[in-house]
Amino acid sequence: MAKGGTLYIERDSRIHSMDGSVKLLLLIVWTVAVFSFMDLRIFTLFFLGGMTLLRAARIPFKSVKPLFFFVVMFTIFNSLFLIAVTPQFGSELSGSYTTVFTLMGRELTAETLWFALSLSMKYMAISPITMLFIFTTHPSRFASSLNKLGISYRVAYAINIALRYIPDVSEEFKNIMHAQEARGVAFRKGEAPLMERLVNYNTILIPLVLSSLNRVEVVTNAMNLRGFGREKKRSWYSGSRYNSLDFIVMGSMTLLLVLVFYLKNNLITGFWYPFQ
Incomplete structure (x- = not known):
């Protein structure tokens, strides 16, 4: 249950036993990795990975439901605003134009719809790891x-x-x-x-x-x-020392950063649109 005055939910899990600074490092590296790309495939992998960690922490869905609902609503409004203001932005990034319909002289392209979907998934990819940090990290520790x-x-x-x-x-x-x-x-x-x-x-x-x-x-x-x-x-x-899992996570985050920089500079350099 959540402790009074905090969103921390006490559970007997390995993630709860991790040091708070290591979980902060995990959140920062995760966010940097996600925001380094504009690729729906990568966002989906990060989202599934975050949900897996959230499940491993044994956090009940009813506890994260309000935050999850807020993120979903935010992404929907953000995507609708993007489509309304810049209906051809996705085409400018991809270099291809596939008109879906024309309204008041402005064309909405399929590339922009894909970009809006990718942008929404980017925010969704960060939300599980953010919830993991909030609900498994005791403020004092x-x-x-x-x-x-x-x-x-x-x-x-x-x-x-x-x-x-x-x-x-x-x-x-x-x-x-x-x-x-x-x-x-x-x-x-x-x-x-x-x-x-x-x-x-x-x-x-x-x-x-x-x-x-x-x-x-x-x-x-x-x-x-x-x-x-x-x-x-x-x-x-509430002070504590780093345990073996903390060092494993820190090493994994270092490797993830190296992989992200390599992919960003060599393989995945821009907006991914699969229908060109």
């Missing part, structure tokens, strides 16, 4: 890992607080939305047109920002009263 790498404990502790704050923001968002619904503001399907519902979400933004600023002030005052930051060093209750 992650902060101690960063401090172990030489990062100031003040910065590490700030990241710790930020990770713990994510569930609070989500809960505050729900509370504000329910309060607005009680005032007659429509957010749900069937209550109002789509565009009106999207505009109504602006009524949540300002109260959420004000609430966040107030919470920041409370946390800052509490930390000042406890004398946080006066000493140059601090000890960590």
